[in-house]
Amino acid sequence: MNEARLLGLMRLSLLGRSGLAIALALLATGIRTALLPVLQFVAPFAFQIIAAMAAGLLCGFVPSLLTIVLCAIAGLYLFIAPLNSFAIGVPSDELGIAVYLILATVAAAGGAGVRQLLFRVVDNEQRLAVALDVSQMGTWRWRRGDTLLECDDKLRELYGFAPGTPVEIAAIEALILPTDLDHVREEIGRAGDGFVDVEFRVNLPGHGLRWLVMRGETRHEDGALVEIVGTTRDVTKRKQGEAALRASEDRFRVLIETMPLLAWTCDADGMCDYLNKSYLDFTGVPFEDHLGQRWIDALHPADRYATLGHWKDAVATRQPYEVIVRMRRHDGVYRWFHSRGHPIYDDRGEVTRWVGVDADIDDIVRAREALTRSNDELEALVAERTRALADAEARLFQAQKMEALGQLTGGVAHDFNNLLSVVLGNTELLEQATVGNATLERRRESIRLAAERGTSLTRQLLAFARRQDLRPQAICLADRMRGLDDMLSRTLRSDIELHLSLPDSLWPVAVDPTQFDLALLNLAVNARDAMEAGGQFTIEASNVTLPLGEHPSGLAGDFIRLIVRDSGAGMADDVAKRAFDPFFTTKEVGKGSGLGLSQVHGFAHQSGGTVRIVSAPRKGTEVELLLPRSFEPVLATPKRDKATPHLRGGTVLLVDDDEAVARTTCELLLQSGYRVEVARDAASARERLAAAQIDLVVSDVVMPGGTSGLELAREFKRARPGLPILLMTGYAGGFVTDGFPVLAKPFTVAQLQTALDALLAQQTSSLAAEIAVSTDA
DSSP states (O other), X not given: OHHHHHHHHHTSOHHHHHHXXXXXXXXHHHHHHHTTTTSTTSOTTHHHHHHHHHHHHHHXXXXXXXXXXXXXXXXXXXXXXXXTSSOOSXXXXXXXXXXXXXXXXXXXXXXXXXXXXXXXXXXXXXXXXXXXXXXXXXXXXXXXXXXXXXXXXXXHHHHTOOTTOOOBHHHHHHHBOHHHHHHHHHHHHHHOSSEEXXXXXXXXXXXXXXXXXXXXXXXXXXXXXXXXXEEEEEOHHHHHHHHHHHHHHHHHHHHHHHSSSEEEEEETTSXXXXXXXXXXXXXXXXXGGGTBTGGGGGBOHHXXXXXXXHHHHHHHHTOOEEEEEEEEOTTSOEEEEEEEEEEEEOXXXXXXXXXXXXXXXXXXXXXXXXXXXXXXXXHHHHHHHHHHHHHHHHHHHHHHHHHHHHHHHHHHHHHHHHHHHHHHHHHHHTTTTTTTOHHHHHHHHHHHHHHHHHHHHHHHHHHHTTOSOOOOEEEOHHHHHHHTHHHHHHHSOTTEEEEEEOOTTOOOEEEOHHHHHHHHHHXXXXXXXXXXXXXXXXXXXXXXXXXXXXXXXXXXXXXXXXEEEEOSOOOOHHHHHTTTSTTOOOSOTTSOOSOHHHHHHHHHHHTTXXXXXXXXXXXXXXXXXXXXXXXXXXXXXXXXXXXXXXXXXXXXXXXXXXHHHHHXXXXXXXXXXXXXXXXXXXXXXXXXXXXXXXXXXXXXXXXXXSOOHHHHHHHHHHHOTTOOEEEEESSSSOSOOXXXXXXXXSOOHHHHHHHHHHHHHXXXXXXXXXXXXXXXX
């Protein structure tokens, strides 16, 4: 235990060892001070040199330097005249201090060297202990006349003794089986001055029979045994493995003899020396008649020459071989066999034996012949699979094309939204300037309508790109469709019949209601334009469960299938394949944007479903929508409270890198009664927020400089938790907002005011709630 504590001190951290070195310096100084009257004629630094050596041993060389320096300082002050001063009165004392420093350093280095040697000895002892423990090996020593065995705890564990207890020779001999004890004594007596190596069994209470192996070196004097030093190891698992191996060999031998395969072995030159019972029973020939290469006689005459050639090549090249041959059964019938042979190599890579089996494949060969006769059916299956693969590749290409177009159109729509923000904002800013001037008012209105038309087109582009801000909720599709009956009737002409097939058992569907209405309206408009002479427009809905891997889209689970069918002109196959492409249309110029079906495609896929078109010329068009089932309850549409306008004013920090958009938005905010501070990037926004009294922040999401508007909003919210923040974006969705309200570009002054009013109302409600909580508390 004392050794463990000493090693624990020596293995402290550098900080701990430094503290110990300081303590040793203080201890040496204290002892020298206490014994000053007795040791006044002893050198002032005698105890300090001893302390330096102890510090080197316990703390290492570097921390021991602390002890040396501190002892030198204390000795100079306390023990060298003039006392209680750092002055040196006698010049010879300077030499004494120098000698002390040299001797103390040498002593510390010597102690540190002893420390390293001690660590190596301890480490070697630990490694030896670990090695003995891992190898399950105990060490022991016996001298003539001893009744107790000198041994370690591992040996005690092997014999079932408690750690640290004395081990008597008689107690060990009592555990060894009597027959094995005689054998052990014989081996020890036979060893002479040399080594003894003997295995024996012991019967341990609670552990049963165990196998041990004892290895030791014996020493004799005058022909009498005087000492044995050795080790003992538990080899029970090895013995059990050997027994299991023998049992496995027996089982394998039984398996080979009873299996229906024809098994054989040969020497390195290919001369057979073993055939199993199945082989002998099949040929009906005694084993002696198969020795050497006479096994060739059992083969069909037409196969003998080629088979013997394969076999000789395999023997010459020392490589595995396999061949299909016909072998004669004992009744003279030939059957097809698949013969395999494999070489067995020794440690040098030389072939020592061959083992092989002959498997009866006669039924397989005849089935293969029957299959060959059905080659036409096989070719048909191959052709069908080729067509299916081509269809899958076409669908993959279409999906990749739509994804690429979606990314392109989404980026274009974002840039257009910034441009339209400037146009639409300025048309509203011009409203007061054009009052009373009909011409200017008419032109301003034309610009506004064109900008709103562009806004609608960009939203359709974003819908196709799957970047619109969907707000899915559980709705009853049948109720929703019946509510759209009047709108669909007005969209379709009077010569078109509308048919709805909507069972009440339809599951709720998880979609954005507004986007669903728009998708249905786009399909109705396309159907109307395709039925110039009138016709039928049918909408059917049903529940469907798609098994995994069966639908071409890869979807699986519960869906609502919505079929929208018309009896119009239909589309050719090449037109139907491009129907969902943005801006693709077969209508005349000015009668279609080519974005209606693109919106349907984007809506379906962003909602977690899919859409496909089936059409043919003069056979109408069928559009199938699969929309995911909702497991949430259908909620009643909440009534919207009339928005309460809030007092406008205060200072708004506007952050937008686009100069034109920033200027237009600034004027809209000024027109709404706010003071405005404009920043073009995150760095300048931070400066404005720190320098001015900012009441509200309006920031674009996408900005240069590595910091987005969302990241800036998070930063401002951490700095000022109560600061209202409104984000603007040219994208309609597709990013995490962390609960910050988002205003989509382009927007009108009314939409901007509504968004700011809602933000301020929410801020007022939160503040009131906090005041109420504080009052209650």
